[in-house]
Amino acid sequence: MYLGIDLGTSGVKALLIANDQTVIASATAPMTVSRPHPGWSEQAPADWIAATETALDALRRDHAAGLSAVRGIGLSGQMHGATLLDGADEPLRPCILWNDTRSHAQAARLDADPRFRALSGNIVFPGFTAPKLVWVRENEPDIFARVAKVLLPKDYLRLWLSGEHACDMSDAAGTSWLDVGKRAWSGELLDATGMTAAQMPRLVEGTDASGTLRPELAARWGMTGPVIVAGGAGDNAASAIGTGTIAAGEAFVSLGTSGVLFAANERYLPNPESAVHTFCHALPGRWHQMGVILSAAAALDWWAGIARVAPAELMAELGDSLEAPSAVSFLPYLSGERTPHNDADIRGAFIGLSHDHDRALLTRAVLDGVAFALKDCQEALKVAGTQLKAVTAVGGGSRGRLWLKAIATALDLPVVVPAQGETGAALGAARLGLIAATGADPETVCLPPETQATIEPVADLRGAYDEAYGRYRALYCALKA
Template identity: 65%
Template structure:
């Protein structure tokens, strides 16, 4: 058996699979985000450990004695700062925290960062957060002995060692992404050294062995822990998007358009993310928007209904109406790279009701994903078909809107979780058995959603209005 642990922003999930990759058991534990100031987003690393203990306790009822390998997945870019005794120095600064926008712009102006990391230095990446800590929390800065990404703090608890893997490390702005190694130049530019970084392994490699005390606690024997992957790379392994020409769309808290690449082909100017994949010798590209289901859940709180009720009441796909929603609740990445931009409703009128507002929110996120598609195309990456994953993929209306706006079929896997936790479990299987990418097959497809050809032009016109509104919004930011 093999265990995958996926540390998400809103919860930690565990999945147990057998050697045929059938899901035997799953469990989850919730997490919350603290927002102590505008643009800030933090979590306490101790809460991750407590959530992992809860999940393992639940799975122990099924029996974990035959587990051979554990894989890890988690939200990227978080700055988890430890002192020389591995004590946490402050709450982790998360991926959707934009406080370090000034520091990000400073680092991005240094041409070495784009040249070596292959990416813009976004405010949510790890390096500018450390630069912010150096400027604003000198007492914390002076004690930093190790910088870990969130899932790698879980790993420290599991194996007692500081280890990261390539896909997650590529989102720090410190990795030479083409060489798959830390860049001493980029680390020095933020006042850090290689000694403060974890050692690197590939996602399917063994990073260490589960500590005896934890193995005994949950009735396990000798268990290897795989390198794992950042959440999207692990999801790519989970849905079998590991080869050039394969792609998926993730509708989670954030939105991601993810395409696998056999080679390294960065184009930072597009604001497309070019990262190492979780498998050796492969890379991937992503267009990333910061609010997908997050935007729908925000609207649900605003109108007093949950997301499922809002989307379930929509019926057949309609042409975009007058209301427009720009989903920039906490800044945006692809293609804007703008930490200051904020969301907006436009075109509201007396006839705008809850359903019209819901459609506008779904369309706004969809149009932002189309912006990502266009940015990926500018790098030479063409998407001809998508797999849909994430909580938002339960909305048939949303899938039809995406298929129509992007003019590609969208495949929906059979019932089951093929996201980060499943991908992490697959990586645990690879590490324990020596299996390779051949086990990362695509799931069976339950159904496909084709573009509504009668509405393609209407969605194209809607996207043009969205882009015009986007330009107007950026011109009048307060």
């Protein structure tokens, strides 16, 4: 048996699979995000451990026999978070999360240093880890002086599970400290932010064994024998492992809290000017590109909160038929935006409202606005040299077929819907645990799921979607003018 633990922003998911990758069981535990100031987003690392304990306790309660046979654990998690530890491995402050934009001024200063784009292959976004440490140095100097180690969120779980300070390449690539082409920490970039190599975890590939589960934790959950903890992956690279998106030309679209258009590459293809992320993949010798929007399903959740109904109820009001976009445009920049704008200050908007517009029409505008933000990512990927032929849908928002129709039509690409079953980051993490524990060939483990359906673009609406996308682009420019 193999266990995947996915540390998300809103919760932890633990997934148990058999040797043949059959899903045996899963359990989840929710978490909340603290927003003490506008643009801030934090979590207490202790909450990650508590949620993981809750999920694993549930698995032991209901599937003790399966859990006792676990031989490998893989980790995936939200990227970029700055978890600052003292010399005793105790957190010095709440973790500053991926969607926290307080360090936008520091990010801009680092990005103006040509070494960062040249070595990391990426713009220095405010959500990345390095500018957060510069913010701490400038605003919380007493804490900065006590930082002994900086870990990414899932790697704090690794420390708790195994006692090891380690990080995989895909997650490390989102810090702005990694030489992404060489897959090594950059002394130049660390020095430019007042950091040292000694404060970084050691680097491993996602398929490597990074340590073994502490005996006391193994005993708690009834696990026998040594349990390998794999290097694991950042959430998007782990999702790619779960969907089998590992060869050049393969891609997926993720509708989670954020939205991602992810394309696998067999070589390093940086193009920071496009605001496309170029990161290491979870497999050795592979990379990937992705366009990232900060609010996808989070935008629908926000609108559902305003409307005071569940997101599913809003979707049910729309039926199954895709309609041409209305005159109302929605810009989903609730937390700023990454690809292609790299704009921490921009905010969301409904534009074009009138007395005859109802809740259902605004819901459609939200779905279309996210689809157009993903279209922005597609255009940026083209600039970065990647053309997509189809995308596989993953993430909680992908359960809405109407939304997938809008995305297929906006992107003018088929959207592949996997058959019922696990395809996400938790499965990818479990697969990495299997590979690390057994030495199995990744090509035979990381297979794509069976296809339930393929959603084609609605040909009769392509022109209307192109016209609406043009308005969407113009509105961003007008807001920035």
